[in-house]
Amino acid sequence: MAVLQLREALRAAMWEEMERDPNVFLIGEEVAEYNGAYKVSQGMLDHFGAKRVIDSPISETGFSGLGVGAAMMGLRPIIEFMTWNFSMVAADQILSNAARIRYMSGGQYSIPIVFRGPNGSAGQLGATHSNSFEFFYANVPGLKVVSISNPDDAKGLLKSAIRDEDPVLFMESEVMYGMKGEVSDHPEYLIPIGKARVGREGKHVTIVTWNKVYWTVMAAAEELAKIGYEAEVIDLRTIRPMDIPAVLQSIRKTNRCVVVDESNPLASIASEVAYRIQAEAFDHLDAPVLRVTNKDVPAPYAKNLIELWVPTVDEIVKACKAVMYAN
Amino acid sequence: MAIAVEMPKMSDTMEEGLLVAWLVDEGAKVKSGDVVAQVETDKATMDLEVYDDGVLLKRLIGEGESVPIGGLIAILGKENEDFSAILAKYGKAEGASPEVAMPVESAPPVLVPGPVVGEDGRIKASPLARKMAEEKGVSLSGIAGSGPEGRIVKRDVENVEPVAIPVVVPAPIPASVSAPKPTPVAPTPAPKPTMAIGGGHKSLKITPMRRTIARRLAESKFTAPHFYLQVEADMERAIAFRSEMNKLAESRKLSKISFNDLVTKACAVALRNHPMVNASYLESEGEIRLYDHVHVAIAVAVDEGLVTPVIRNADQKGLSQIAAETQELAGRARARTLEPADWEGSTFTTSNLGMFGIERFTAIINPPNAAILAIGTIRDVPVVKDSAIVPGKRMALSLSCDHRVVDGAVGAAFLSEVKQYLEEPNLLLL
Numbered sequence: 001m002a003v004l005q006l007r008e009a010l011r012a013a014m015w016e017e018m019e020r021d022p023n024v025f026l027i028g029e030e031v032a033e034y035n036g037a038y039k040v041s042q043g044m045l046d047h048f049g050a051k052r053v054i055d056s057p058i059s060e061t062g063f064s065g066l067g068v069g070a071a072m073m074g075l076r077p078i079i080e081f082m083t084w085n086f087s088m089v090a091a092d093q094i095l096s097n098a099a100r101i102r103y104m105s106g107g108q109y110s111i112p113i114v115f116r117g118p119n120g121s122a123g124q125l126g127a128t129h130s131n132s133f134e135f136f137y138a139n140v141p142g143l144k145v146v147s148i149s150n151p152d153d154a155k156g157l158l159k160s161a162i163r164d165e166d167p168v169l170f171m172e173s174e175v176m177y178g179m180k181g182e183v184s185d186h187p188e189y190l191i192p193i194g195k196a197r198v199g200r201e202g203k204h205v206t207i208v209t210w211n212k213v214y215w216t217v218m219a220a221a222e223e224l225a226k227i228g229y230e231a232e233v234i235d236l237r238t239i240r241p242m243d244i245p246a247v248l249q250s251i252r253k254t255n256r257c258v259v260v261d262e263s264n265p266l267a268s269i270a271s272e273v274a275y276r277i278q279a280e281a282f283d284h285l286d287a288p289v290l291r292v293t294n295k296d297v298p299a300p301y302a303k304n305l306i307e308l309w310v311p312t313v314d315e316i317v318k319a320c321k322a323v324m325y326a327n
Numbered sequence: 328m329a330i331a332v333e334m335p336k337m338s339d340t341m342e343e344g345l346l347v348a349w350l351v352d353e354g355a356k357v358k359s360g361d362v363v364a365q366v367e368t369d370k371a372t373m374d375l376e377v378y379d380d381g382v383l384l385k386r387l388i389g390e391g392e393s394v395p396i397g398g399l400i401a402i403l404g405k406e407n408e409d410f411s412a413i414l415a416k417y418g419k420a421e422g423a424s425p426e427v428a429m430p431v432e433s434a435p436p437v438l439v440p441g442p443v444v445g446e447d448g449r450i451k452a453s454p455l456a457r458k459m460a461e462e463k464g465v466s467l468s469g470i471a472g473s474g475p476e477g478r479i480v481k482r483d484v485e486n487v488e489p490v491a492i493p494v495v496v497p498a499p500i501p502a503s504v505s506a507p508k509p510t511p512v513a514p515t516p517a518p519k520p521t522m523a524i525g526g527g528h529k530s531l532k533i534t535p536m537r538r539t540i541a542r543r544l545a546e547s548k549f550t551a552p553h554f555y556l557q558v559e560a561d562m563e564r565a566i567a568f569r570s571e572m573n574k575l576a577e578s579r580k581l582s583k584i585s586f587n588d589l590v591t592k593a594c595a596v597a598l599r600n601h602p603m604v605n606a607s608y609l610e611s612e613g614e615i616r617l618y619d620h621v622h623v624a625i626a627v628a629v630d631e632g633l634v635t636p637v638i639r640n641a642d643q644k645g646l647s648q649i650a651a652e653t654q655e656l657a658g659r660a661r662a663r664t665l666e667p668a669d670w671e672g673s674t675f676t677t678s679n680l681g682m683f684g685i686e687r688f689t690a691i692i693n694p695p696n697a698a699i700l701a702i703g704t705i706r707d708v709p710v711v712k713d714s715a716i717v718p719g720k721r722m723a724l725s726l727s728c729d730h731r732v733v734d735g736a737v738g739a740a741f742l743s744e745v746k747q748y749l750e751e752p753n754l755l756l757l
Contacts, residue, residue, distance in 0.1 A: 252418060284455055285453060325482070
């Protein structure tokens with residue numbers, strides 16, 4: 001085990017997989033000469049050379065499409081978006097091509113590609129740079145969507161994503177890149193895609209979450225513990241496929257659930273989780289499933305407003321108390 | 328690895344099984360093939376065997392409880408083995424501690440006396456609270472809800488004592504409570520959950536067998552258009568014939584034959600000649616099935632209902648053999664040891680209430696049969712013979728026919744032949 005920053009854990013995953021498999025390469029804006037916009041790929045150009053660590057122009061459609069074609073021909077591209085917000089430009093390559101070519105070719109092609117980059121809000125970046133896009137991509141069959149909350153998961157899941165035969169969308173967060181944590185250095189440290197993790201055990205209420213808002217949830221769970229309530233926190237880790245059995249197992253214990261989703265409320269991942277719980281654990285529910293999401297408006301620029309825009313500790317505590325019928 | 332013991336499917340029509348008795352204690356060693364419990368299905372009480380060696384770690388249902396097919400009954404394994412994974416798999420709350428004590432810091436629930444009933448007469452309760460109340464056999468109407476707007480929640484039901492006999496009390500609709508705003512609930516003295524004085528009732532749980540009888544007979548009566556044909560048979564010769572035959576049977580140490588056996592044989596021989604009566608109307612398969620064999624079922628009353636064991640190929644069997652089989656099957660029916668093979672596959676059914684002195688009655692067809700014969704008692708009646716009134720012996724027969732297969736003339740021809748055999752039983756020997 002080593003203590004790494006989350007950015008170092010991601011780098012270690014890519015590094016090890018590129019050492020292991022010469023077909024793996026990295027492409028994106030500023031990934032090579034500049035060592036990555038967030039220094040995730042630091043040193044990789046020097047080590048692997050310009051054929052495998054490739055700087056692209058500002059052309060998301062272009063380098064995403066290049067990646068899809070390369071994957072069809074047997075390579076294993078890692079596409080870095082400077083932020084998932086820019087993936088909107090490449091959405092057609094991801095949704096129409098990467099997701100569907102295996103299906104539409106009758107299985108003649110697989111697309112072993114990873115699209116990765118930071119997701120969600122990260123300080124004062126304005127309305128077009130602060131979106132969480134899990135809900136958008138998780139809607140599409142053919143894509144896997146991973147959304148991590150810590151360095152250890154970053155490494156174990158990114159290695160699994162690179163080895164996966166299908167497109168995996170890997171969502172990080174700018175504000176977590178510097179986060180330090182213990183990370184396995186075993187070359188075969190693979191966390192399976194599709195398995196949730198119990199971040200905190202408890203018996204009074206289940207909180208389902210993922211990505212960086214997980215840490216807001218953990219702070220809320222601490223607040224609840226101070227007044228005697230034990231919250232169980234489920235980190236989904238993978239949005240598609242979603243580990244609903246793990247959620248249900250927890251609901252059967254606590255009988256109550258709050259979903260915390262750093263995204264818009266309508267037609268969201270939180271909606272899906274709440275739907276699945278009521279459909280599959282109705283008789284175990286003692287209260288309606290509540291969700292805490294972003295406020296349903298574009299991201300503000302002002303710092304104090306951003307803090308109100310995303311799920312807050314207070315809101316999470318309040319929702320948990322509501323489903324526990326506590327005052 | 329602990330092993331789950333599930334409720335097996337013991338008959339074609341079984342949907343759930345009721346655990347009658349445990350024969351093995353928790354912690355006891357069992358071997359593959361050991362009988363660990365008795366299970367009542369819709370038709371019979373059967374032995375539940377285990378298929379593995381091990382220790383009976385946990386009994387998950389009590390005597391008198393039922394679970395659907397595939398439901399968890401018990402867990403086998405090695406001594407002290409952890410089986411929480413199995414419980415989780417079957418959705419059993421693991422060690423749900425009865426005192427999920429809410430933290431003291433939270434203000435005590437505001438107890439309103441009795442539940443708050445909405446304007447539509449519904450009692451507000453969480454799905455979990457409803458399920459818990461049902462499991463405990465308590466009525467929600469006697470519980471005060473501490474949730475928003477008086478919703479009954481888990482903690483409200485947890486403290487309620489289960490009652491011995493589940494009494495389903497319809498939700499009362501007190502007009503005074505249906506105020507538009509729920510805010511300050513007036514402290515009106517609410518009705519206490521006590522039994523009304525006088526005029527009580529006792530509720531019996533619907534057993535799997537009763538449920539099956541109810542379902543099948545309702546299905547038969549509501550889907551098969553019944554019509555009824557009635558005739559009286561002169562039983563004078565049959566009485567003489569029977570006593571003659573029984574003398575012979577006694578000397579040969581064979582089973583004595585009853586009038587019912589005579590009717591069974593008469594029906595069986597007549598069914599051979601009337602294939603449309605020995606048939607099934609199978610709507611879903613788009614066919615009328617005419618059977619090559621004649622399997623006559625005999626309705627037998629047992630303590631909790633009715634079963635219909637089958638005399639197979641009754642047309643080819645002698646009277647004494649029919650008598651012997653009938654006695655054996657009826658005995659096993661009353662002992663609840665029949666197996667599915669004993670009651671499946673009938674092509675026709677007879678039902679006899681003659682022993683209760685019933686003169687005549689009509690019966691509901693036993694699906695998928697096309698007809699059933701109801702047999703009354705043999706009565707002494709005055710009959711007109713050669714212009715004089717003389718004593719006679721008569722037995723009423725009522726044939727219920729499924730008009731989708733059996734038309735009036737077809738049923739009449741069959742019934743008339745049955746009557747002919749009973750009036751001249753020697754024909755049965757030809």
